[in-house]
Amino acid sequence: MFDTPPASLPARPGVGYKPQHYADILSNPAPVGWLEIHAENYMGDGGRPLAQLRHLTERFPLSVHGVGLSIGGEGRLDPDHLARLKRLVGWSNPASFSEHLAWSTHDSQFLNDLLPLPYTAATLTRVADHIDEVQTALGRRMLLENPSSYLAFAQSEMSETEFLRALVQRTGCGLLLDVNNVFVSATNFGTSPQAYIDAFPLDAVGEIHLGGHDEDTDDDGRPLLIDSHGKPVVDPVWALLDYTLARSGPKPLLIEWDNDVPDWPVLAAEAARTADALARVPA
Amino acid sequence: MTGQSEFAAALLDPARATPPGLTDGSGAPTTRRYDVYRNNVTVSLADALESAFPVVRKLVGEAFFRAMAQVFVRAHPPRSPLMMFYGADMPGFLEGFAPVAKLPYLPDVARLELALRQSYHAADCVPLDPAALGQIAPERLGDVRFIFAPAVHLLRSDWPIHGIWRANMVDGSPAPAMQPETVLVTRPAYDPDIAPLDTQAATFVATLMSGEPLTAALEAARGGFDPGPVLGLLLTSGALTALTPGD
Numbered sequence: 001m002f003d004t005p006p007a008s009l010p011a012r013p014g015v016g017y018k019p020q021h022y023a024d025i026l027s028n029p030a031p032v033g034w035l036e037i038h039a040e041n042y043m044g045d046g047g048r049p050l051a052q053l054r055h056l057t058e059r060f061p062l063s064v065h066g067v068g069l070s071i072g073g074e075g076r077l078d079p080d081h082l083a084r085l086k087r088l089v090g091w092s093n094p095a096s097f098s099e100h101l102a103w104s105t106h107d108s109q110f111l112n113d114l115l116p117l118p119y120t121a122a123t124l125t126r127v128a129d130h131i132d133e134v135q136t137a138l139g140r141r142m143l144l145e146n147p148s149s150y151l152a153f154a155q156s157e158m159s160e161t162e163f164l165r166a167l168v169q170r171t172g173c174g175l176l177l178d179v180n181n182v183f184v185s186a187t188n189f190g191t192s193p194q195a196y197i198d199a200f201p202l203d204a205v206g207e208i209h210l211g212g213h214d215e216d217t218d219d220d221g222r223p224l225l226i227d228s229h230g231k232p233v234v235d236p237v238w239a240l241l242d243y244t245l246a247r248s249g250p251k252p253l254l255i256e257w258d259n260d261v262p263d264w265p266v267l268a269a270e271a272a273r274t275a276d277a278l279a280r281v282p283a
Numbered sequence: 284m285t286g287q288s289e290f291a292a293a294l295l296d297p298a299r300a301t302p303p304g305l306t307d308g309s310g311a312p313t314t315r316r317y318d319v320y321r322n323n324v325t326v327s328l329a330d331a332l333e334s335a336f337p338v339v340r341k342l343v344g345e346a347f348f349r350a351m352a353q354v355f356v357r358a359h360p361p362r363s364p365l366m367m368f369y370g371a372d373m374p375g376f377l378e379g380f381a382p383v384a385k386l387p388y389l390p391d392v393a394r395l396e397l398a399l400r401q402s403y404h405a406a407d408c409v410p411l412d413p414a415a416l417g418q419i420a421p422e423r424l425g426d427v428r429f430i431f432a433p434a435v436h437l438l439r440s441d442w443p444i445h446g447i448w449r450a451n452m453v454d455g456s457p458a459p460a461m462q463p464e465t466v467l468v469t470r471p472a473y474d475p476d477i478a479p480l481d482t483q484a485a486t487f488v489a490t491l492m493s494g495e496p497l498t499a500a501l502e503a504a505r506g507g508f509d510p511g512p513v514l515g516l517l518l519t520s521g522a523l524t525a526l527t528p529g530d
Binding site for chain 2: 040041043044045046047048049050051067068069070073074078080081103104105106107108109110111112113115116117149150151152153154155188189190191216217218219220222224226
């Protein structure tokens with residue numbers, strides 16, 4: 001039913017859209033070829049946010065990226081939120097819709113963070129059911145993003161890449177590969193980010209995310225990286241992107257910069273580095 | 284076995300222990316790693332409140348606001364993923380929050396900030412063409428009722444909320460005089476605007492907003508009231524979207 005290609009975003013640089021960049025993006029977008037928005041910021045009734053988005057969708061391919069659907073939640077999906085999403089996706093007609101392998105709502109309480117879940121047969125069934133429900137409601141294939149992890153669950157029965165691969169097989173969904181999240185999780189668990197990429201179903205990837213992270217330490221003084229989207233992408237993550245693209249081929253690449261958002265030239269320069277990475281991909 | 288109830292409950296409650304069954308990836312139990320989520324939740328919700336209530340924040344100070352936000356998010360956690368509408372319970376919370384009892388105007392300042400935010404996200408409307416009024420026969424003018432744009436709010440306060448708002452948001456504004464004020468929030472194009480109304484104009488607009496005709500609004504405003512200036516404000520600010528002539 002949703003066996004269309006993973007996504008129709010162009011394999012070019014994109015950025016997370018911030019309203020303060022509106023005029024700059026319209027007058028001087030290069031090298032950015034598409035934009036991503038957080039769905040929840042465009043669920044008001046009207047006003048400037050929707051007016052800007054309407055205008056931008058006439059100029060750029062759009063990715064609608066949800067942060068509040070709680071696909072990994074134990075409870076059922078919020079029907080009101082799914083209806084809002086359907087309305088937004090309906091009128092903005094994005095090239096891609098994506099959400100996270102995470103939960104954020106419990107007992108109708110919204111916790112405003114991407115919370116982790118154990119990887120078990122039971123959670124696999126639940127997440128697959130939720131993805132089915134979203135894809136049916138939206139009438140399109142969605143992409144699911146790998147999380148950044150700070151802890152693991154003793155009860156997990158499979159690896160994250162096994163879990164994601166099984167979801168793709170069960171639901172036909174695509175994947176959004178966040179290589180910064182891969183680097184953050186691998187550092188936090190002392191595992192190999194390259195091994196994670198090797199195990200990742202790259203054929204299902206419709207988009208790649210890059211962003212900055214913060215550095216902290218855990219209970220034992222070991223490095224604990226925190227996904228913060230408030231800084232430039234670090235060199236090891238750029239290297240991991242090259243490693244990934246060499247195996248996956250060109251993909252749509254997005255710079256996520258959500259906190260301490262810089263002026264447009266700085267963000268555009270960061271996006272230009274993704275263009276360089278695409279240019280290095282072997283033909 | 285860690286259920287989401289257990290995981291969620293400790294996020295906003297520092298007195299609760301770290302949920303069991305969480306490890307550092309090698310099997311060792313962890314607290315600091317769980318605390319990353321605790322910190323993310325608390326900080327992101329406090330950030331949302333800060334952007335919603337810049338004037339309240341200025342009035343109580345940054346450090347006090349952050350501490351108060353922690354109390355608020357535990358008492359009133361979000362019920363929706365739309366962070367742009369989080370904090371609707373703030374005025375009521377402030378009314379009962381003893382540490383701010385000496386700032387009795389704070390709840391109404393929060394109401395004004397909520398009204399401005401709601402106005403910013405309200406549905407777009409085509410403003411009423413002032414010429415439409417000219418097409419009403421003079422003897423029927425008193426029967427006219429107006430439809431207001433959803434971006435319009437009228438707030439009456441025992442406190443100078445307009446003066447307080449301006450003094451904190453607009454450089455060079457005078458200190459507010461301690462008097463009751465009524466504020467009209469409108470949204471010409473995309474930026475909400477606020478205007479103080481005197482008692483008569485406030486009653487006039489409130490009566491019109493309740494769906495009563497012009498005659499009733501003029502009677503409510505009482506003698507000597509010239510509706511011209513406030514009608515002009517309503518028309519130029521896009522506050523009115525339609526009129527219905529009387530039967």
